[in-house]
Amino acid sequence: MRHRADFSGGELNVIVLIKHVIDVELNVRVRDGSVVQDGMTYVLSKWDENAIEAALVLKDAHDGEVTAVTIGPERSGESLRKALAMGVDKGVHINDPATEGSDSMGYARILAKTVTRQPYDLILAGRQSQDTDQGGTGPMLAELLNIPLVGNVVEIAAVDGTKLTAHRNGDAGKEVVEVTLPALLTANDSLNEPRLASLRGIMAAKNKPMEILTLADLEIDPATVGAAGAGTEVVEMQPPRARAAGQKFEGAPEEITKEVMGLLVNEAKIFG
């Protein structure tokens, strides 16, 4: 499934995976086991903005083309248009009701069929989407494509010939990883400061190509994706548990310190 690894200082073609998600900055309400749709607004998932920025920086340095891909209903087109306004060259929108209810694996299957329709050197994605916070799609796609994965990337240090060096935040600190292209990277939000879409960018976006595809176009069996093909099922949504109110102490510092220490030792039993 490897598509192209002939980048050697020429053009670098990058595919960015993006997702249009519920704006979690707003007060998301959960009722009867599912998220209340009323009053919801949707935005481009924030780590995807880092992935787009990284792709555009690479494009500036190496030329080539940046293609953004998204899966979702009509409204997801807004995030694609935003990606185009930020400077992405081309959009691909998989808009098919049968994709609804996909889990990470389902998305990865669809994306695997999508990205292999054109040559690419690098795939960039957010390290997770802001709505489900699963972080599964990128790694699963890399597996399906049989290409190297670097997750949680905080710096793209060098692209040299067919090699790319990335820094990632690992368990024990920063890891420096070298991969052979094509590869898939998922972006941490400290990777860069995403640019804002400029007015000129917004106006230029309408002249950029936007491809709209169905599962049939991609020759995907609807039974393998969407809710029908999902190996996982969200049984119920629960709102985060409300935290108990904090306790406020007033008075002279020595007295407060004494009081707080007493509570920590005797009630919270922190100092066993």
Add this chain to the structure above:
Amino acid sequence: MSETNFYKCDLRELEFALFEQFRLGELLASPPFDHISEDEARMILKEANRFAGDILGPTLAPADREGCRLTPEGVKVPKILHNVWHKYYEQGWNTLAMPETWGGQGAPRLLAVPVSEMMSAANLAFHTYPQLTLGVSAVIHGLGSPEQKALFGKKLDTGEWSGTMVLTEPQAGSDVGLSTTKAIPNSDGSYQITGNKIFISGGDNDFAENIVHLALARIEGAARGSRGLSLFLIPKIKVNPDGSLGEANDVVCTRVEEKMGIHGSATCALSFGENGGCVGYLIGGGSSKEGDASGGMQKMFLMMNEARVSVATQALGVASTAYLNALEYSRTRLQGAHHQKGRGEAGAVAIIEHPDVRRMLMEMKCRVEGCRALLYYIRRMDDRISILRASDPQGVGELHDYFSLFIPLLKAHVTDMGVEVASLAVQVFGGAGYTADFPAEQYLRDSRILPIYEGTNGIQALDLVGRKLGQNGGALIQRFSREVGDFAATLKSRPGYEIESGKLEVAVAGFNKVLAQYLQFAAGDKLELILVTGAPFLEMMGHTMCAYLLLEGALIAEAALAELEPESSEAQFYRGKIASARYYTRNLLPLAIALADTIAAGDATALEIPDGGFSLAY
């Protein structure tokens, strides 16, 4: 230290005004605006909101604290504004409503209003620089010679250079005709300029390579008064024919004002040609020999009218963010017991639960929305003019005159209301609002300039009653009265709006009564009774207009509400729109009704009091 970002904007509310009430979609369906889609317009709003929030918002307090300083090298504006100036131009926000032929995006001005509103809400002091620069660019593109357009227009549009509007002199404030700045013709067609100007916003700065001043000066031998003034383009640094910068043009900033607010905006005193080396170029052709070079005021008014609409937009932006900050605070600040439910589990209730706080929030909300409706209504007319220009030139003339009727009303009413809203915001914050920990006090300080600059609100009232009322034989003001009267009559048949339609009818009747009385004052040689009541007249007209437009919005909200689940968030939004209309009509429109009585009564007390009666001590 990262700065708290207090910028707030309710996009849903802007979208209502833009798309539902003032039907931007219709404008986007017609040339010259049909190259922009509604989706693009929505994206422009969202991205402008993000720019205002992420880039400008955090600069509000730091730029206020640092202020502008005069140094031997010129004026230093707050460092934090340098970066945002360049980003603003990189992103092209100044080009939104600029015609395509000038290199702009050619969007309707109606769409540019909410964008300006957001920028002003985020940092009013900053936004004065690009707004003035845009105004200067418009004059040069509109009236300048091909050379002036090529040499100066483009650099103003890229933000490499900035622009200013130069009118005021120490002895010539509202009375600009007293200007003494002189222009003496040079042999090459340029002029030698000498004079001192004050209160020049953005008169000097250290983020633009050059500054283009548009200044009023009197050509030697020209008539006295404002009609003898000509408009000149005076660069800070001379520009060579190839566009490169030459030597300094003997324009020196001699002072930066210490002000109450907008500390990030450099208010400068400028000396032109103190060493005899200041060159200016006449704008809009004509020559001193032929005596047709004056008309500078008319040319400046191209910019002034635009600037007056901009000032109203600034006021709305600040008022809106002040309201939303007060609202947020009122939901989190716990104080006191609810008058029925007691203190509750938390020991106190959020202050939004107190009736008097709710009243203040309602006062702010309905003023902000009323002013927004007024502004968008007028801006829409401007875009209608652009659409008509191709098809119905006669219609353009009428609509343009009607548009000009509203300029003084818009400028004065919205800026007065803006200060009231900012003051109410301080009140909702209580003691905290008087401190610099919260933005309310800065909003109040910043917005206080708005009733003053670009023609004081007193001047606006004079323009309205002294010039605009009589324009076209009184046809414009009658058209206004008819428009509101017709709406009131329609509203009468709407169940549930009996109180509102009744009050609006009474207000229109009062308005007509004042117009008739004004005719009698004029016939009876009592002009002073019109002049002394200009400001209340403007206030009366402003309240009437806002109530009318809010009620029109309420009917749109009613129709939308019929399709919605009553408790859905959209339904709550529309109920909020209806509440604004009702509150305004029931609580503020009665002020207009009362004003009609007092104006018509022709009270001359303020005129007749002996000067010494004000106080003999001063």
